[in-house]
Amino acid sequence: MGAEHNHGDQGHGSPGHSHTNGANTRSLAIALSLTGSFLIAELVGAYWFNSLALLSDAAHMFTDAAALAIALVAVRIGQRSADAQRTYGYRRFEILAAAFNAVLLFVVAGYVLYEGISRFFDPQPVESIGMLAVASLGLVVNLIAMRVLAGGKETSLNMKGAYLEVWADMLGSIGVIAAAIAIWLTDKTWIDPIVAIAIGLWVLPRTWTLLRDTTHILLQGVPRNLDLAKVRASINGVFGVASVHDLHIWSVAGDDASLTAHLVLQSEATGEAVRTAVAEMLEKQYSIHHVTLQTETIPCRDTEALHA
Numbered sequence: 639m640g641a642e643h644n645h646g647d648q649g650h651g652s653p654g655h656s657h658t659n660g661a662n663t664r665s666l667a668i669a670l671s672l673t674g675s676f677l678i679a680e681l682v683g684a685y686w687f688n689s690l691a692l693l694s695d696a697a698h699m700f701t702d703a704a705a706l707a708i709a710l711v712a713v714r715i716g717q718r719s720a721d722a723q724r725t726y727g728y729r730r731f732e733i734l735a736a737a738f739n740a741v742l743l744f745v746v747a748g749y750v751l752y753e754g755i756s757r758f759f760d761p762q763p764v765e766s767i768g769m770l771a772v773a774s775l776g777l778v779v780n781l782i783a784m785r786v787l788a789g790g791k792e793t794s795l796n797m798k799g800a801y802l803e804v805w806a807d808m809l810g811s812i813g814v815i816a817a818a819i820a821i822w823l824t825d826k827t828w829i830d831p832i833v834a835i836a837i838g839l840w841v842l843p844r845t846w847t848l849l850r851d852t853t854h855i856l857l858q859g860v861p862r863n864l865d866l867a868k869v870r871a872s873i874n875g876v877f878g879v880a881s882v883h884d885l886h887i888w889s890v891a892g893d894d895a896s897l898t899a900h901l902v903l904q905s906e907a908t909g910e911a912v913r914t915a916v917a918e919m920l921e922k923q924y925s926i927h928h929v930t931l932q933t934e935t936i937p938c939r940d941t942e943a944l945h946a
Contacts, residue, residue: 666710666800669783673703673804676779683772687765690754691817692772694834695810697746699776701739701841702783705803708735712891729891733855740849747845750838754831764830770818773811780808806844810837851892858888861895864924872923873899876915878907883937887926896928902937909933 677699684692712732720727787801817833820826851862860866864887873882885899897920903912913931920926932938 663710663713665786665789666706666713669786669800669804670703670706670710672779672783672786673699673706676776677703680772680776683768687768687772688762689764689769689772689814689818689830690750690757690834691814691830691837692769694750694754694837695773695776695807695814697743697750697838697841699807699810700746701743701845702800702803702807704735704739704742706800708732708739709800711735726890729894730855732891733852736848737852737856740845740852743841743845744849747838747842750834754835754838757831758828761827764821764827766818766822769830770815770822773814773818777808777811777815780804780811784808810840813837855889855892858886860887861889861892864895864926869897869920869924869926872919873901873916876912876919878904878912879916880904880907881937894928895924895926896930897926898930898932900932900934900938902934 677696680692680696680699683689684696709732712729712735715728715731718728783804784801787804813833813836817829820829854862866885866887869887870882870885873879873885879901881902883900883902885897887895887897889895899916901912901916903909913933916931917929920929
């Protein structure tokens with residue numbers, strides 16, 4: 639029996655890596671300050687102008703702030719080295735926070751939908767001019783935040799996710815602006831709850847996707863970009879492999895993959911050569927860099943049966 643651990647070079651501690659993380663941290667901090675400050679203003683505006691659409695957009699703005707905060711903390715905490723207590727490091731903190739964010743979003747979206755339906759039976763006046771002013775300011779804040787985050791979205795999944803959150807909220811701000819103008823021109827206040835419900839319904843599928851993906855990772859499911867059957871077939875296709883069992887593939891933070899497996903060798907094969915060939919194949923074909931392989935001449939389950 640034997641084992642091989644193949645870990646690609648991650649570049650931790652390199653000057654370029656540190657410089658990129660520093661720039662991303664500053665960008666995220668600026669965007670979070672902008673979004674967090676406006677979130678408070680939008681909540682006050684929603685209450686003051688009695689606009690459910692503003693409240694719905696504020697809920698989405700909250701998700702932006704949460705996503706930015708998660709990304710910022712993930713950049714900082716994720717740089718910590720693994721220790722005796724957390725041998726995988728701290729990168730899964732991002733997944734835990736994202737799952738909490740998704741659950742909270744469901745609660746907020748449910749409240750907005752309930753309140754929106756209630757307003758059809760109990761219409762309330764809406765100050766469209768104030769609503770328009772707050773939503774317009776929100777659009778400006780989103781555009782600035784997008785500009786700040788644009789520089790890192792091609793090099794970091796965290797930054798890309800934060801950028802997309804702000805981009806989505808920009809669309810919500812445009813929707814509220816359109817609703818405010820429509821109410822001002824027509825004096826039909828039922829437009830406000832319709833836009834609020836539309837924003838809530840638009841957020842829910844994205845929230846469900848986030849919760850589904852984070853739960854999948856926490857349950858150590860096979861990464862969605864990988865097919866377990868295809869990986870198994872590829873391993874079996876390597877010269878010297880008679881069969882493979884106890885095959886596991888999982889992800890720590892969603893943008894990585896780890897694999898462990900037991901390889902039963904053909905009679906003429908050597909463990910070292912087979913392990914090397916399988917590890918190189920997995921890295922080349924599937925970009926799986928963290929691999930632990932155990933080789934056996936007799937399947938370990940058969941060995942256990944013989945000693946039973």
